[in-house]
Amino acid sequence: MVNMTKFEERDGELFINGKKVLKGWESFTGWYWFATEKVEDDWNGSPLWYGFVQGHECEWGDFSEAELRQVRGRIWEIPQKALVYSGRRD
Numbered sequence: 633m634v635n636m637t638k639f640e641e642r643d644g645e646l647f648i649n650g651k652k653v654l655k656g657w658e659s660f661t662g663w664y665w666f667a668t669e670k671v672e673d674d675w676n677g678s679p680l681w682y683g684f685v686q687g688h689e690c691e692w693g694d695f696s697e698a699e700l701r702q703v704r705g706r707i708w709e710i711p712q713k714a715l716v717y718s719g720r721r722d
Contacts, residue, residue: 637690639721646715648684655681656710656718657700663687663707664719665695686720 638649646653651668658664667681671694678698685691700707710718 637684639719641716644713644716646718648719651683653683653715656715657707658710658718659703659707661706662720665700666715666719667695 640647646656646666648666648668653666653668654670655667656665664686665681665683666685667683669682670679671682672680675696676698678696678701680694680696682694683692685693685695
């Protein structure tokens with residue numbers, strides 16, 4: 633199966649399939665979470681995001697910031713200026 637996900641840089645910001653990436657996270661396991669939309673400000677105490685996840689599979693969906701924080705030291709937020717270089721590219 634061919635990955636049809638398009639990563640592009642516009643004026644120093646990352647876009648995936650035309651959606652601006654607001655925040656990103658990376659893990660020691662090589663997974664990436666790219667938030668393109670905030671679904672809820674307070675979902676069980678933290679934001680709920682919609683975006684693109686590169687894990688075992690690449691997919692769009694919801695994820696909570698609280699879930700990412702639970703894996704302390706192994707998942708970290710990507711600095712804004714580094715987002716354009718982040719993620720796995722085909």
